[in-house]
Amino acid sequence: MRKTSMRAKRTVPAVIGLDLGGSQVRLAFITPKGQRAGRILTVPVTDRGLKAVLTLLVSSIQRLQSDGPCPAAIGIGIPGFIRMDEARIYRSPNFPEWKNVPIRSLLESKLNFPVLIENDANAAAFGESWVGCGKGLPSLLYLGLGTGVGGGLVLDRGIWHGTEGLAGELGHITVDPNGPICGCGNQGCLESYASATAVVRNYMEKTGQVRPGLTAQDVGVLARRGNQKACAVFVELGQALGVAIADLLNIFDPERIAIGGGVAGAWSLFHKPMMDEIGRRAVRPVRLNEKVRRSLLKNEAGMIGAAGLAYRHVGVKVF
Ligand SMILES: [Zn+2]
Structure with missing residues (x-):
């Protein structure tokens, strides 16, 4: 057949x-x-x-x-x-x-x-702008919240690579100049707050307990059950994302910002603090609910x- x-x-x-x-x-x-x-x-x-x-x-x-x-x-x-x-x-x-x-x-x-x-x-950015949450739109920025935080820029229907091919490293935008040291050598990168690795580490820091095998998904389950420390991890994650996204909106004014990766599954736990932070910091906070969306194509x-x-x-x- x-x-x-x-x-x-x-x-x-x-x-x-x-x-x-x-x-x-x-x-x-x-x-x-x-x-x-x-x-x-x-x-x-x-x-x-x-x-x-x-x-x-x-x-x-x-x-x-x-x-x-x-x-x-x-x-x-x-x-x-x-x-x-x-x-x-x-x-x-x-x-x-x-x-x-x-x-x-x-x-x-x-x-x-x-x-x-x-x-x-x-x-992934190209996929989302082709047939995903920004279908057919000429400009879309993608943030993939996985083990690390990846990023991609689609501008005028093509990927913007930069002069050295390093454009779109959105996980390494500084969101707190005094924050933790990142694997890239910088301090206070978005990745230190918004990756699956960061969710686990930040939860263990708040509780003061080392729990081998704990995953970001587990922390999400705890937050949904009302665990205050787990909830605080996702509030801080939303705020860090909001700081970075407000900057991206101010720089690029894109039609869509797509958020994907496994941690995007905790959307309802970080969406409000993220949007509040964007609203406070974006120069023109217009049509935010239309512009900032969860990835449609997922993995x-x-x-x-x-x-x-x-x-x-x-x-x-x-x-
Ligand atoms: Zn970094």
């Missing part, structure tokens, strides 16, 4: 979107309208070495291809700093051994179709966005 429908659609180009995370690879065929065609293949990453990951990527792509059409291209979202001119991964927090890796040419030598590489949060944003960018890479207009 599936084979027949694939054959019928042979004239429609097919592109694979792939999200490479530190613990798993997720990939699927994505249509030119940004819809997923068929299943998502999820494969665990057990060895983060370059050779092992390359082998895993190629075998995962071949597995997906075995029950689909030959793809016109593949778009891959990868965490880390990418030199876009050479499609090299300069550095990645999830793959610390990788330094200056020409990932596109390594993959293209093993696959018979073009490969497009993009930072994962940039890809598929990066995969779908990477596919959209791959369509553009091979000359298919997506929006």
Whole structure:
């Protein structure tokens, strides 16, 4: 049945979107309208070495291809700093051994179709502006609240990479000059308040108890049950996000700010303090409820966005 429908659609180009995370690879065929065609293949990453990951990527792509059409291209979202001119991964927090890796040419030598590489949060930003919570809007800023805080800027329907490819590092906006030291070396970064790691750490600091295995989701459950210290963690998270978002609105005046990542699941716990803070600090706090939205594509944003960018890479207009 599936084979027949694939054959019928042979004239429609097919592109694979792939999200490479530190613990798993997720990939699927994505249509030119940004819809997923068929299943998502999820494969665990057990060895983060370059050779092992390359082998895993190629075998995962071949597995997906075995029950689909030959793809016109593949778009891959990868965490880390990418030199876009050479499609090299300069550095990645999830793959610390990788330094200056020409990932596109390594993959293209093993696959018979073009490969497009993009930072994962940039890809998610593109996905949200293509078919997500900012569908069709020319400007959208994305904040991904995960293990860290990633960011991406879509301006005039394209990703703004900056001169060194480092634009959109929104997790490292200073929200408190006297705040905790961040992994990047700066002090008081947004990431120290709004990441899943920060939620757990800040809760343990407030309670003075070390609780191994505690997750940000657990802290969310405690807050929903009325635990005051857990609630305070999310109020502070909302305030920190509000400070950063007010700055972003003042600088870019975008049509949409999309908030995604696992911590966005605690939306109702931090939404009010976030909006209050934005209202206090934005120069023109207009249409805020329309502008600041939760991600629609959730954990598929990066995969779908990477596919959209791959369509553009091979000359298919997506929006
Ligand atoms: Zn930082």
